[in-house]
Amino acid sequence: MAAARLQWDAWLLLVFSTVCSLAAASFTRNLSVELNPGSPAPPPGGDLLHVRALGDADTLHFLFCSQGAPALLLVRTNVTSSRVWVDWPRFLSGNSSGSLRVEPASSVVSSTALIFSRLLEYDDVNNTAEMPFDLFPPYRLRDDVRWSAMELSGASARLCGGVAGGSVCLHLSVFGREGRDETWPRLLHTANSSQVSVRLDGLRPRSARSRFVLELRAAVGGAYPLDAVRVRRSIDDEFTPSIFKVSEWTSAVGDGGGGGFVQWKQVAYRRPAPTLEDASPCRHSDPRRPAGRALAEAGGLALAFLGGGGDAGEDGVLAINVSFGVAGEAFYNHTRFLTWTTLVGVGIPPADAFSPLVAAIMAAGLGAPLAILLMGGVYVCLRKRRAAASAGNYQPIN
Secondary structure, three states: OHHHHHHHHHHHHHHHHHHHHHHHHOOOOEEEEEEOOOOOOOOOOOOEEEEEEEOOOOEEEEEEEOOOOOEEEEEEEOOOOOEEEEOHHHHOOOOOOOOEEEEOHHHEEEEEEEEEEEEEEEEOOOOOOOOOOOEOOOEEOOOOOEEOOOEEEOOEEEEEEEEOOEEEEEEEEEOOOOEEOOOOOOOEEOOOEEEEEEEEEOOOOOOOOEEEEEEEEEEEEOOOOOOEEEEEEOOOOOOOOOOOEEEEEEOOOOOOOOOEEEEEEOEEEOOOOOOHHHEEEEEEOOOEOOOOOHHHHHOHHHHHHHOOOOOOOHHHEEEEEEEEOOOOOOOHHHOOEEEEEEEEEEOOOOOOOOOHHHHHHHHHHHHHHHHHHHHHHHHHHHHHHHHHHHHHOOOOOO
16 A cells, blocks of 8 residues: 555656646746847946846846846836836946836835856865865956947847956846756746856966856845755756756745745856766855945946945845865866856746656656556456355365
8 A cells, every 4th residue: 555655646746747847838928128228329338138028917127237246137026017217327327326226116026136246266275175265366247357248139148258368258048938948057947037157268267276166146125035045956867967956045934936036056067068077066155144235346237226325225135155166176277168057037946847758757667566566456356256266166075
């Protein structure tokens, strides 16, 4: 009975995962793209991309900007008529707090800004990839990188800047439906999410044993800061070979699935067209509160929308470090290339359901023992009935 119950539970899990996947795949949004909304001319210092994702009863506003530290802002409203408004003179000034709004303000349900603040480099003298790091002076992505104009392709944008003899590039993609990227790590995305890939290409390392760490800051408007990183495990590595863990940066308290999240696979790659041998594990720190005034230091997009003047909004800023490479691995100098991908969205982070291939394997693995068990039970019952019939027909000999 216990074995049969386990078989039944496994089948229920398989059916539930498939149903959830089909339900998510059926939801779509209409996307529209606008560069530098309301600006009469290309603004100096960096572009502002606005992608409007219209749903049946709500709207998502994705804003991506290189003014200040590069940042992605995601605002969700509960109406289909919300609009982005920018006070460009104030936005381009040093005091840009409150210069970007989504109207009507009463329709805003949640807002999350992911800020790419600093790139850290350290000399891994003992090849342990462990703290304490012997850090070189950091590259501040607001001040130390010269960002070029955005390159647009539909609802995607590429932003590159020169630093240390190489380049740092951010590639944003916004999605109108569920799907999966063609290149590793092939994250599953939905119509409520966007994807950012970070690429370090050709940077001149400051030691022969250099490794890099990316500092991310998350600023949230509302009562639910992103103060916890959970690790979810899976048995299926079909889409990201050898990687079985997904990290999710969310609120520890939870907000009913209405707020923002940041999600990534714990892997980076050391070549543009990676093979399995090019996978490099990455790790993350616990969320912490940055020193100083994090929004004011980041400037640009996050400050313009969430600053509100003075210290307002600073309490909702937390930071994590994502470090690339583990003990015994090749250093950055081996290929002088790293790429890492993360998902930014609202609601419940997407979770991989079992693919048709894995479902077929599971069906075969679970169905065969169940069939053998049933056939064995039928065989035993038939044998018992025949034995009982033979005993009833026996006639004693006098």
